[in-house]
Amino acid sequence: MKIKMNGYRLDKSMEQSDEAEGLQIEIHGVHPMDGLLRTDRLPHIWCPGCGLGTALTCFLSALGKSGLNLDKVAVVSGIGCTGRVAGYVRLDSFHTTHGRAIPFATGLKLGNPELKVVVFSGDGDLVTIGGNHFIHAARRNMDITVICVNNFNYGMTGGQAGATTPIGGVTTTSPYGNYEYPFNVSALAAASGAVYVARWTVLHARRLERSILEALLKPGFSLVEIISPCPTGFGRRHKQREGLDTMRYYHEHGIIRHGADPRETDIGLGSVVIEGKFIDIDKPTFLEQRSRRLEQVFSR
């Protein structure tokens, strides 16, 4: 690459990264998911033992099985470790600002109703700073699929307490344990009007993939809550030093209860993790409601 530098010197670090790009391709090789990934963006930034790789793999394989036209699929993320997904998928994607993935996705869907719009973001992004948008998109039954990776903290900024941190949860802003009541993400979606709500830990990868597939094909506001290890921000402060420790915890504490009342699925520190498909109902979407209303008005 020829770089005209306006007569001034360019810093060396930028030249090095140009070289590194070529190296990456050489080292990386081919992976079964490569077709759906922007391999030039790899390696990813996620920590060893993080659950996000599994979450993304489940999403991509569900997408592959869905039969959806990939030219009509758009992925929208907010900011956070989970938010990096938008940059890694080889699909139309938008990395929005922190908390605003859902309103952006709403605009995208309404601007181009043919699109299948998927929001893939973190718990902090979706229900803490962006919680207002989450409940309103569910209330309207906006036709989008929301995949929320819940690791009970703000992973990206170094493990602070947010609206999902369980009582007693030790984080960098709650060094002696959180004392605020947390949100139950699945229950919040259900109470706000979501037509599809499922929750899985990343240990239950096959079931998770199936739920994502169902959610993708479900018209209306669907939510898949993924419970995921964050050894760096959360696990190591709770005697789960490595991702594997958290996976063991899921194995011991995960209980599958399809159709459970979402209000009875709260996740506490050290408690069971109730998983399964909680809600699967049919209800006209926002756009269907609008068309209906207009038809009623104009046929009078």
Add this chain to the structure above:
Amino acid sequence: MSTFEALAGNEAVATAMRQIDPDVVAAYPITPQTSTVQKFADFVADGLVTTEFVTVESEHSAMSACVGASAAGARVMTATAANGLALMWEIVYIAASSRLPIVMSLVNRALSGPINIHCDHSDVMGMRDAGWIILFSENGQEAYDNLIQAVRIAEHPDVLLPVAVCQDGFITSHGMERVEIYDDADVKAFVGSYQPQWSLLDLQNPMTYGPLDFYDYYYEHKRQQVAAMEKAPEVILAVAAAFNRQFNRDYGMFESYRLGDAEVAVVVANSAAGTAKVVVDQLREEGLKVGLLKPRVFRPFPAQEMSAALRHVKAVAVMDRAISFGAMNNAGPLFLEIAAALALHGERMPIADYVFGLGGRDILPGEIESVYRDMFRAAESGRVEQMVTYLSVRE
């Protein structure tokens, strides 16, 4: 007794917050501010402060909580950066117009988009018309010192304005340096206690904040904000004088570095001023008469004093870590202000702008040196070759 500690800028700021022991801190994490609030959370948890610490759900809520607490008569602090400040926007104006002496540690970071976590001044430059007092800090020591002074400036009855204390993201906030930490008791004595004059919790004298204010009085209230800004320089200097006396420092509206006999000068704020000082010393060794003006108080802008300090030089380069898109020649905000100040005070020397370091791009001594050399050419020819230069960018 003061102690010398190796601290990152954010830790120095958190230490100042511990010593100030504000009544309320409300904040939301954002890189590169986060470690300030994390460290402060430890102080809260360990009972080293009596602060009510609120981990709110967004920056909009953080600034709102600050406004509520400050109106109730509390001493209030927060910390943020870039998009966090942007999300506070609505309430940033409310804080100033309600005359609430909130103190903010602002760790300068590039505003999205594209998203970037590294340093530039696009965040603070957006708030320059919001009615806040804005202080710049070259290093951790200044961030610490400025934060302590900010409390007294903000709460002064003639001022009652919020103050933002800036330091450069990562470069200063995460760079570890030697910082002199003063005795807790001395800092506490220096900031004193806050005596709110118009507290919402003063039940004997009920009052309202933020009522509708149309064409009848809105304008007068804006004029009062101007009056507060007009009084601010005097207070800032008085607080600095007291601080300098007590802690043996040398704060003013700005710092002049080897400027007195300089033929050409660079104006640059925050951490890059530290790099520029090294360059000044090197060029001085070569016998070149170069100097530096480092702004400290950006709001209120000391136009007259700066013009006087630069009067004798033959060419001035302003270095801006932000662009004011669409402004005259798409220059940076600092340049626009200084160019106007010099012109209005009758100084006609050549002046050029050098935009640098956006999104955290490094600024090397060699680049600053080339700016000085450009200025010598401008001094000789009486005109600048280019009004605005974007340093080290791919074109």
